[in-house]
Amino acid sequence: MTNPLLADWTGPYELPPFTEISDADFAPAFDAALAEARANIAAIADSPDAPTFVNTIEAMELAEEALEKVAGVFYNLAGADATPARQELMRDLAPKLAAFSSEITMNKALFARIDQLWQSRESLGLDPEQDRLLEQYYQMFTRSGAALEGAEAERMREIKQRFASITTQFSQNLLADESGWFRPLAEDELEGLPDFVVDTARAAGKERGQDGPVLTLSRSLIVPFLQFSPNRELRRIAYEAWAARGANGGETDNREIAAEVLKLREERAKLLGYESFAAYKLEPEMAKTPEAVRDLLMRVWAPAKAAAEADAAKLAEMMHADGINGDLEPWDWRYYAEKRRVAEHDFDEGQIKPYLSLDAMIGAAFDTANRLFGLKFKEIDGPFYHADVRGWEVSRGGKVLAVFLGDYFARGSKRSGAWCSAMRSQRKLGGAPVPIVVNVCNFAKGDPALLSHDDARTLFHEFGHALHQMLSNVTYQFLSGTSVARDFVELPSQLYEHWLDVPETLEKHARHYKTGEPMPTELREKLNGAATFDQGFSTVEYLGSALVDLAFHEGAAPEDPMAKQAEVLREIGMPHAIRMRHATPHFSHVFSGDGYSAGYYSYMWSEVMDADAFEAFEEAGDVFDPETAAKLERFVLSAGNSRPPEELYTEFRGKMPGVEPLLKGRGLLDPAA
Numbered sequence: 001m002t003n004p005l006l007a008d009w010t011g012p013y014e015l016p017p018f019t020e021i022s023d024a025d026f027a028p029a030f031d032a033a034l035a036e037a038r039a040n041i042a043a044i045a046d047s048p049d050a051p052t053f054v055n056t057i058e059a060m061e062l063a064e065e066a067l068e069k070v071a072g073v074f075y076n077l078a079g080a081d082a083t084p085a086r087q088e089l090m091r092d093l094a095p096k097l098a099a100f101s102s103e104i105t106m107n108k109a110l111f112a113r114i115d116q117l118w119q120s121r122e123s124l125g126l127d128p129e130q131d132r133l134l135e136q137y138y139q140m141f142t143r144s145g146a147a148l149e150g151a152e153a154e155r156m157r158e159i160k161q162r163f164a165s166i167t168t169q170f171s172q173n174l175l176a177d178e179s180g181w182f183r184p185l186a187e188d189e190l191e192g193l194p195d196f197v198v199d200t201a202r203a204a205g206k207e208r209g210q211d212g213p214v215l216t217l218s219r220s221l222i223v224p225f226l227q228f229s230p231n232r233e234l235r236r237i238a239y240e241a242w243a244a245r246g247a248n249g250g251e252t253d254n255r256e257i258a259a260e261v262l263k264l265r266e267e268r269a270k271l272l273g274y275e276s277f278a279a280y281k282l283e284p285e286m287a288k289t290p291e292a293v294r295d296l297l298m299r300v301w302a303p304a305k306a307a308a309e310a311d312a313a314k315l316a317e318m319m320h321a322d323g324i325n326g327d328l329e330p331w332d333w334r335y336y337a338e339k340r341r342v343a344e345h346d347f348d349e350g351q352i353k354p355y356l357s358l359d360a361m362i363g364a365a366f367d368t369a370n371r372l373f374g375l376k377f378k379e380i381d382g383p384f385y386h387a388d389v390r391g392w393e394v395s396r397g398g399k400v401l402a403v404f405l406g407d408y409f410a411r412g413s414k415r416s417g418a419w420c421s422a423m424r425s426q427r428k429l430g431g432a433p434v435p436i437v438v439n440v441c442n443f444a445k446g447d448p449a450l451l452s453h454d455d456a457r458t459l460f461h462e463f464g465h466a467l468h469q470m471l472s473n474v475t476y477q478f479l480s481g482t483s484v485a486r487d488f489v490e491l492p493s494q495l496y497e498h499w500l501d502v503p504e505t506l507e508k509h510a511r512h513y514k515t516g517e518p519m520p521t522e523l524r525e526k527l528n529g530a531a532t533f534d535q536g537f538s539t540v541e542y543l544g545s546a547l548v549d550l551a552f553h554e555g556a557a558p559e560d561p562m563a564k565q566a567e568v569l570r571e572i573g574m575p576h577a578i579r580m581r582h583a584t585p586h587f588s589h590v591f592s593g594d595g596y597s598a599g600y601y602s603y604m605w606s607e608v609m610d611a612d613a614f615e616a617f618e619e620a621g622d623v624f625d626p627e628t629a630a631k632l633e634r635f636v637l638s639a640g641n642s643r644p645p646e647e648l649y650t651e652f653r654g655k656m657p658g659v660e661p662l663l664k665g666r667g668l669l670d671p672a673a
């Protein structure tokens with residue numbers, strides 16, 4: 001019998017035959033698909049014909065078709081419905097797939113063909129998308145060191161190996177420090193803590209074999225403890241233990257590792273011909289240069305610091321009214337901010353939820369896409385990969401654009417968080433199959449399922465990513481949908497969140513699930529007020545980390561990263577009662593791998609764009625303005641990575657974004673108010 005993963009999928013929309021696939025099919029399907037991909041790549045690399053765009057680049061685009069088919073189904077299941085067998089297979093596959101991908105970028109014959117095409121690109125008669133594709137392939141190879149020879153190639157291999165081992169050590173040390181510390185809480189030390197915090201502390205105590213509740217450094221326990229415990233001395237002890245993670249001396253200390261990581265990165269960048277690691281890392285990003293990143297961060301810094309200082313004064317006043325003298329300290333901020341939140345913006349999530357049923361919010365997300373882009377959604381029958389999954393045909397003007405799958409409910413076999421993935425990405429090359437786009441969330445089941453405001457925002461966020469996939473309209477899969485720069489990819493998702501809170505959406509869709517009544521205006525206003533609460537603090541603690549990350553990767557690697565960190569914070573004038581969101585010894589974004597190194601800024605970069613992009617709709621006088629929506633589709637949602645993001649954004653907006661809309665969105669424009 002043919003393996004159903006490798007067979008032709010001939011059902012409606014060429015969906016995978018979910019019910020025919022069993023777990024035992026995956027391993028042999030991967031083996032066969034990997035062998036086929038290897039044979040295809042070898043045939044390209046060893047071809048006796050002179051390289052052409054078609055026999056090399058387009059051939060590579062199609063070389064891994066079977067592998068993509070199998071992986072598309074498998075990785076969706078491994079995240080959304082993991083079984084022990086699927087988890088084990090995932091562990092087996094990781095080194096195999098990593099080896100396969102480095103085999104490709106280290107293939108000298110293959111790189112020689114791509115290099116030859118790249119050197120003669122002017123005379124190849126390529127269209128703009130082909131030109132971009134060739135550039136992306138060339139960069140993928142050179143940036144991983146394919147052009148290095150001899151001792152330099154050897155040194156690059158050593159650097160990568162050493163880097164992998166010490167960054168893993170960094171994570172493990174951090175985990176050891178986090179799980180190693182706990183402090184038993186006496187009954188009178190539970191005073192002021194809400195039930196959920198006490199329950200968490202008791203569960204943590206049990207887990208550690210203690211008789212009573214304990215405080216641990218897990219974020220879900222320590223943050224609410226700092227918010228609610230009136231015991232100042234205990235807050236200080238807890239905060240200082242939390243801030244010391246990775247810097248406790250001894251075997252788990254991360255400070256020397258951080259220094260070595262930065263040195264290795266600098267060396268790697270220099271081997272590849274860049275003046276610094278930041279220059280290397282930012283080259284393919286929208287920001288392009290360290291200067292552009294610093295410029296953005298510093299423009300937000302001044303108003304954020306002013307807002308935080310104004311807030312600090314108010315919180316200090318509240319503390320002095322409590323009879324405590326002296327300065328507001330880092331362990332005081334969350335406690336007094338929580339008191340202030342209750343006084344100024346309190347509302348009960350329970351009041352909001354009846355207006356936000358899951359069905360109503362799916363309807364709202366679809367209706368918004370219909371008003372903006374003319375998309376129609378028709379529910380289709382499963383079965384899909386799990387009984388909870390629902391599917392829709394997405395069309396416009398009678399043309400099917402995609403299949404959208406929504407997998408909304410939490411279950412034990414699903415990893416936490418929410419995400420969007422493409423089980424099959426959009427492309428025109430090779431038969432233009434219908435894209436299959438999945439949104440996975442972790443909402444609580446109910447009858448009906450009711451969402452919190454945060455849940456509803458998550459639904460809109462992931463649906464924004466889904467639109468980026470479904471409206472994608474490019475020839476090559478390598479450039480399709482969300483395959484864009486890290487500091488650009490959150491634009492469509494964060495932008496889409498704005499439509500949840502416009503009055504038109506809330507009035508039409510946020511209706512009580514029993515009575516059909518719209519959400520009362522007073523409740524809506526409280527929701528809006530809560531959105532900007534304590535943003536001075538959040539912005540300052542985030543920017544502290546982002547500026548230190550940037551400084552670490554510009555110029556020569558610092559001998560002593562802790563001294564460098566202190567210098568940067570002194571220079572920007574970090575407020576006394578706020579510390580970095582992630583200090584160096586526990587800054588995993590930067591030291592547990594390369595993901596967000598010289599890239600922690602990108603969260604804010606995307607937010608600058610989404611705030612500015614939404615303002616384009618507001619300026620048009622209609623948040624559903626069809627002309628602005630058409631431009632957004634043409635230059636952002638359909639374009640994938642077919643052109644550089646800064647060009648796309650400028651075409652959409654007429655200019656690069658300013659920071660004012662972000663400051664307005666965070667309530668930082670007039671900090672005195």
Ligand SMILES: [Zn+2]
Binds near residue numbers: 461465490493
């Ligand atoms: Zn996202």
